[in-house]
Amino acid sequence: MDRGKERVRKMIEKGKISASQMGKMLFLAITPTAILTAPGITHKFAKHDLWISPIWAFSGLIVVFLVLWLHRMYPGQSIVQACERIVGRFPGKIIGAVYWLFYLYLNGIIVREYEEFVIGAFLPNTPPIVLLGSMVLVCAIAVRGGVEIVGRFADLILPVFFILFLLIIGPIIPDLHVKHMLPIMGDGILPSIEGSLVLQIWFSELITASFLLPFVTDRKKAKKSMLISLSAVILTLVVSNLATLLYLGDLTGIYTYPFLILARYINIAQFFTHLEALFMAIWVLGAFVKICVFYYVTVLAAAQWMNLSDYRPIVLPLGLLLTLFSIWIAPNYQEMTRAISTSVIFATLTMFVIVPILLLVIAWVKNRMRAAS
Numbered sequence: 426m427d428r429g430k431e432r433v434r435k436m437i438e439k440g441k442i443s444a445s446q447m448g449k450m451l452f453l454a455i456t457p458t459a460i461l462t463a464p465g466i467t468h469k470f471a472k473h474d475l476w477i478s479p480i481w482a483f484s485g486l487i488v489v490f491l492v493l494w495l496h497r498m499y500p501g502q503s504i505v506q507a508c509e510r511i512v513g514r515f516p517g518k519i520i521g522a523v524y525w526l527f528y529l530y531l532n533g534i535i536v537r538e539y540e541e542f543v544i545g546a547f548l549p550n551t552p553p554i555v556l557l558g559s560m561v562l563v564c565a566i567a568v569r570g571g572v573e574i575v576g577r578f579a580d581l582i583l584p585v586f587f588i589l590f591l592l593i594i595g596p597i598i599p600d601l602h603v604k605h606m607l608p609i610m611g612d613g614i615l616p617s618i619e620g621s622l623v624l625q626i627w628f629s630e631l632i633t634a635s636f637l638l639p640f641v642t643d644r645k646k647a648k649k650s651m652l653i654s655l656s657a658v659i660l661t662l663v664v665s666n667l668a669t670l671l672y673l674g675d676l677t678g679i680y681t682y683p684f685l686i687l688a689r690y691i692n693i694a695q696f697f698t699h700l701e702a703l704f705m706a707i708w709v710l711g712a713f714v715k716i717c718v719f720y721y722v723t724v725l726a727a728a729q730w731m732n733l734s735d736y737r738p739i740v741l742p743l744g745l746l747l748t749l750f751s752i753w754i755a756p757n758y759q760e761m762t763r764a765i766s767t768s769v770i771f772a773t774l775t776m777f778v779i780v781p782i783l784l785l786v787i788a789w790v791k792n793r794m795r796a797a798s
Contacts, residue, residue: 437728437736438572438640446576447637448650449583451630454718455658456586457711458538459627460684463662464669466766468678471620473606475677476670478620479662484778485628485655491781492634493648498788504635504781505726511788518730520780525726527776529743531630532719533750534761534769536560539712540751541758546685547705557748560716565744568721569737572640575717582710589707590661593688594668600690601671623766624662629777631655636722681758720747 442450467475499507505524509517540556548556567574610617634651641647669683672690677683688704724743728736755761 437734438725440571440573440576441640441642442572442576442637444641444643444646444650446579447634447641447647448654449579450576450637450714450718451634451651451654452657453579453583453586453711453714454633455627455630455715456661457708457715458535459624459658459662460590460665461538461542461682461708462762462765463624463627464666464677464683465680466623466762467620467666468670468683469620469766470623471616472612473670473675474610474612474617475620476606476663476667477610477617479624479659479666481618481621482624482628482655482659484625484774485631485658487778488629488631488781489634489648489651489655491778491785492632492638492651494785495635495781495788496638496644496647498785498792501639503639503726503729504632504784505729507788508784511784511791520784521726521730524776525723525730527772528719528723528726529747529750530754531773532716532723532747533754534765535712535716535719536747536751537754537758537761539709539716541761542682542708543705545758546682547702553752554748557751560713561720561744561748561751564713564717564720565740567717568724569740572637572721575714575721578717579714582714586707586711589703589710590665592703593684593707594664597668597672597687597690601668602674603671605671605674606667622770625778626765626770626773628655628658629773632777632781633718633722635781636725681762720744723747 463479464475467478471478495504495507496502499510502510505521508520508524511517512520536557539560540553543556544551544553567578631651631654634647638644638647665684668687669677672687673680673683680686685704720743724736724740727739727743733739755764
């Protein structure tokens with residue numbers, strides 16, 4: 426039986442990526458949606474200490490080592506596959522189903538954020554289904570191409586992402602006011618920690634590496650790549666939160682997309698002004714990779730759960746389900762944002778941090794008992 430499953434695992438995805446590509450995919454699977462809404466949401470809790478909140482990325486660090494330990498104990502297997510070996514076939518199937526359905530749910534939120542952002546900020550007269558359907562279709566084509574295709578997209582898009590990000594930050598530096606961040610920790614450390622709780626959603630998404638690591642060629646470099654990716658996410662969020670705070674001050678919490686406001690007020694030599702399109706480009710490029718990564722993981726996890734030899738036949742059916750999820754997920758953007766800052770936090774931390782910790786503890790105990798006998 427195990428040999429049959431091993432053959433299925435080997436056949437399901439023949440593509441390979443480097444540790445560097447995995448790190449880039451993880452960065453782009455976290456950052457785009459984070460820089461879009463994190464400043465406004467974090468400001469509600471941390472106020473002028475919102476730029477400190479990303480530093481408390483404890484869930485990201487925990488998840489990195491959880492992924493590495495699970496991979497060391499069950500090499501070449503994702504967390505969905507390892508579940509059956511750790512807790513048994515039936516409980517493992519239940520946990521595995523919850524994982525791929527939860528990824529489908531999260532990706533529905535991501536696709537809906539993409540639609541709400543583009544319609545709300547740039548294309549107000551466009552039917553939502555057109556934006557949702559077109560993005561899912563394009564991502565489906567990439568996902569059918571396999572992990573190598575998604576990895577190459579990450580290679581191409583990451584440099585562009587950083588260049589556009591710096592083109593937004595650079596011109597507004599003269600207009601930043603340090604007084605908006607003072608006094609630092611005036612109310613103690615607690616507000617910044619409270620603000621970080623929302624950010625743990627994004628940091629814990631590093632569990633996605635569990636599904637990518639089996640296809641990494643240079644796995645010895647995986648730990649370094651994941652830690653670099655986590656550090657880059659923290660630094661990017663610190664910079665975007667700080668720039669937003671120093672420019673907007675207490676108005677940061679009022680706007681739905683605070684970072685977009687920075688792009689609207691850019692003025693370079695009285696010629697390049699209102700560069701919202703630049704922000705749209707940076708965000709859509711990043712969102713494309715993020716949706717692709719989560720879409721790929723959803724399809725891969727579902728195929729592994731069903732013991733399929735090829736994941737491609739379920740790409741389009743799950744794409745249709747993803748589109749429907751993104752429509753049904755919330756009646757409006759305000760309700761979705763409220764859910765992200767409340768129930769989604771606990772659900773994400775449960776699935777991406779607590780459950781893997783419990784699985785690791787059970788696996789360690791079983792291995793100790795086996796060694797003792």
